[in-house]
Amino acid sequence: MRIKIFVMTAAAMLALPALAHAQGIVGGAEQGARDGNRAAGPVGGVVGGVVGAVGGGIAGLLGIEQRPRFREYAIREHHPSYVYESPLAAGAMLPERGVTYYEVPAEYGVKEYRYTIVNDHAVLVDPKTRRIVEVID
Numbered sequence: 001m002r003i004k005i006f007v008m009t010a011a012a013m014l015a016l017p018a019l020a021h022a023q024g025i026v027g028g029a030e031q032g033a034r035d036g037n038r039a040a041g042p043v044g045g046v047v048g049g050v051v052g053a054v055g056g057g058i059a060g061l062l063g064i065e066q067r068p069r070f071r072e073y074a075i076r077e078h079h080p081s082y083v084y085e086s087p088l089a090a091g092a093m094l095p096e097r098g099v100t101y102y103e104v105p106a107e108y109g110v111k112e113y114r115y116t117i118v119n120d121h122a123v124l125v126d127p128k129t130r131r132i133v134e135v136i137d
Contacts, residue, residue: 060134061110061113061124061133061134062108062110062124062134062136066108067136067137070104070108070115070122070136071122071136071137073105074115074117074122074136075122077102079100079102079116079117080100080117081117081118081119081120082094082098082099082100082116082117082118082119083118083119084118084119088118088119088121088123088132088135089132089135090132090133090134090135091131091132092131092132093129093130093131093132094116094118094125094130094131094132095130096130099116099118099130100116101114101115101116101125101127102114102115102116104124110124112126113125113126113127113133113134114127115136118132121135121136121137122135122136123135123136124136
């Protein structure tokens with residue numbers, strides 16, 4: 001039992017450096033699982049995947065390194081900015097009309113969300129609910 005706990009702890013610790021390069025939840029989980037599996041086999045892969053997903057979730061849907069590139073991409077596209085009167089934050093719900101949503105390029109690995117520009121900020125939005133899931137600053 002102690003050996004299992006040691007292996008799982010070691011795998012989690014070895015997976016932590018991958019978090020610095022995590023590409024959001026999915027990318028973090030994938031990277032953590034790969035690193036954990038390489039370090040401690042299948043158990044390490046499971047533990048590393050969970051640790052990586054948590055770290056990727058903390059970093060946001062877009063990884064830390066992707067955020068500035070995505071913000072620059074969104075600015076280059078020159079989409080009009082929707083004026084939102086309430087505070088702009090994750091969880092805010094955008095109106096049914098007046099907001100145009102755009103696909104996130106595949107290179108960012110965010111398939112289920114769209115982006116738009118609100119109050120001159122790029123935001124990721126769940127198109128089914130119109131809720132902001134991430135404000136890209």
